[in-house]
Amino acid sequence: MSHTMEGMIPKVRKAVFPAAGLGTRFLPATKAQPKEMLPLVDKPLIQYGVEEVIHSGIQNIIIVTGRGKSAIEDHFDVSFELEHLLESRGQKDLLASVRGVSDMIDIAYVRQKEALGLGHAVLRAKDLVGPEPFAVVLSDDVIDAEIPCMRQLLDVYEFFGASVVALMEVPKDRISAYGVVDAEPVAHNGAKDRLYRICNMVEKPKAEDAPSNLAIIGRYVLTPEIFTSIEAVQPGSGGEIQLTDGLKHLLRNRPIYGYKFEGTRYDAGDKLGFLKATVEFALKRYDLGGPFREYLRGMKF
Numbered sequence: 001m002s003h004t005m006e007g008m009i010p011k012v013r014k015a016v017f018p019a020a021g022l023g024t025r026f027l028p029a030t031k032a033q034p035k036e037m038l039p040l041v042d043k044p045l046i047q048y049g050v051e052e053v054i055h056s057g058i059q060n061i062i063i064v065t066g067r068g069k070s071a072i073e074d075h076f077d078v079s080f081e082l083e084h085l086l087e088s089r090g091q092k093d094l095l096a097s098v099r100g101v102s103d104m105i106d107i108a109y110v111r112q113k114e115a116l117g118l119g120h121a122v123l124r125a126k127d128l129v130g131p132e133p134f135a136v137v138l139s140d141d142v143i144d145a146e147i148p149c150m151r152q153l154l155d156v157y158e159f160f161g162a163s164v165v166a167l168m169e170v171p172k173d174r175i176s177a178y179g180v181v182d183a184e185p186v187a188h189n190g191a192k193d194r195l196y197r198i199c200n201m202v203e204k205p206k207a208e209d210a211p212s213n214l215a216i217i218g219r220y221v222l223t224p225e226i227f228t229s230i231e232a233v234q235p236g237s238g239g240e241i242q243l244t245d246g247l248k249h250l251l252r253n254r255p256i257y258g259y260k261f262e263g264t265r266y267d268a269g270d271k272l273g274f275l276k277a278t279v280e281f282a283l284k285r286y287d288l289g290g291p292f293r294e295y296l297r298g299m300k301f
Contacts, residue, residue: 009161015136016063017138019036020115035269139218146263163256167215170215196214201251264280
């Protein structure tokens with residue numbers, strides 16, 4: 001699809017955030033609150049993803065929630081008592097940071113009653129998304145990038161009018177934790193090593209069977225045909241419906257691209273990744289970076 005067709009490529013207006021997982025890796029912290037609400041420095045994980053899509057030009061957000069997820073809804077809602085208190089104390093900065101979240105966006109919620117996999121979670125958003133392209137963000141993957149990762153994917157989508165997944169290189173010993181692509185590089189915008197056309201994908205392959213070192217991470221731009229594909233695939237182990245299987249089905253009659261995004265990704269769904277992200281984000285903060293760096297320097301290892 002060339003630039004002359006550009007007017008015909010529908011705009012991505014909605015982003016889906018699957019947030020119904022049980023967060024077992026972070027128990028007991030996630031017993032009564034969703035892992036998406038665990039704070040990185042002073043913002044809950046999911047807010048980093050929400051801000052990323054806002055900065056990428058998407059204003060409508062659909063959060064797929066599960067049991068005990070009302071904390072997410074409350075977080076993005078207006079809190080009159082808190083705002084009144086901050087206002088009466090003249091704490092303008094705090095007030096702005098609290099209000100900023102609920103002002104920025106339009107959020108809808110849909111329940112996923114059982115955690116039946118990522119494909120199933122995306123399918124739950126079908127009626128709210130409707131027959132249009134949409135983004136998917138997994139808030140476990142926190143991405144620090146100059147141009148928001150989602151914006152990078154949208155640029156590719158707007159050029160080709162096809163689904164795009166975010167890719168990153170993963171070392172051999174970690175590759176079995178990911179969906180891995182078999183893909184060929186495509187020249188795009190003068191770069192030869194960022195854009196790929198996907199030929200096949202394998203969910204969690206053994207290291208020796210992996211078709212490449214390029215793994216799919218939690219950012220997707222999907223065309224609406226994906227819903228039909230997810231509905232067509234059989235549930236895998238534990239009755240879960242995998243998004244990768246839906247994408248493989250879609251690949252039979254639609255192209256899918258992979259984009260090796262620019263930026264740093266932190267796997268905040270993993271304890272060590274979460275700790276690393278906390279340290280790096282704290283060091284970047286103008287108000288905390290200096291004193292925190294001093295503290296770390298003085299530590300005895």
